[in-house]
Amino acid sequence: MAPKYKFTYFNARGRGELVRLIFAAAGVEYEDVRFDWEQWLAFKAKGTTPMGQIPVLEVDGRMMCQSLAIARYVARETGLCGTTSWEEAQADMFVCGADDLLTNLITVRFEKDEAKKEEGKRDLATYVPNFLANYEKLCGTEGYLVGTSLTYADLAFFNVMHDILKVTSLDKYPKLAKVVEHVTADRGVATWLAKRPDTPS
């Protein structure tokens, strides 16, 4: 019998969207629970989360946290993590690198101190082009970051580029442009992108 998945996070992309994209690409059903702040506080007070944080994934009565651990678990279960141990390591490398950038973006976005926020934005102005240049250099030749088919590395790259793609063209990065094409053309992802809630972050 197929496992029942329940994924709980805020009503945001943030640190939850990669997992949602993996479920979408894999065509796997799951319950997509979204909390507002009050609902989160009530849930947290129950003391059932492993580390007092969301996102959490519940599967067959067990609960786990840590967004990348969840993403990797779902990618492994659904065959989207690479086909050899070396491909898995490469996918891992790309996902970790994308997560570093995501952390930077989230930190700057939610920074309350104006001076620190401006400094963060200046740092991103060199970080992002370096990131894109590195990923273009490392990207596979078939329009996927790793190997010859979609992995969660492609989804992680697409996910972190959400706001960046609004202001930056991938003309200088033809291999990465192809990755984005493949991700958005994937049937499950395309369906999800058309119907997912539109949230500011």
Next chain:
Amino acid sequence: MPTYKLTCFNVRGRAELIRLLFAAGEIPYEDVRIEWDKWPELKPISDTPMGQIPTLEVDGQVICQSMAIARFVAGKAGLLGKTNMDQARADMLLDGGMDVGKLFTEMVMEKDASKKAEKKKEFGEKHLPPFLALYEGFAGDNGHFVGDSLTWSDIGFFNMMDFITAEYPGALDGYCKLNKVIDNVKSNPGVAKWLKERPVTNH
């Protein structure tokens, strides 16, 4: 048999978990250490994927990102966890440890002496005790975080506490299960040998 070459600074830092995993798996590798002052001249001409070290070279192919490398070596050493769910649990516990480890590192690297003293007090009183209490709950009576045998989450916890107890010596007092985890890791033959032989560095 593949050849492994790990390149990092001459510190424990982000590479030590990887070195401990090679040791636990009794997997031979080349442990290349670069002195800090040599890095600027190497960086522009180096082959690193993302301009950072550590990197792992396997039969001529290179990856970076310390946790991706560690996960790969843990896999080769048979220390990831037996089922996919076990592996996910190990990942979760390691990532949770790194969230706290990051705060610890920020404190250690603080250059301003009075800010550092403040951060040290805050870490020791506000962040470390709840983390240890939480992880005491995660550890099994058998002194393992996942299942009934050594996994890389035990080794990762040991490595992190190795750094933390240097600044907070009594931190693990009273945590029976966590101390068992530490003992299990230290008594692994490959790890024991490495702990005796490894270069002594400040970080």
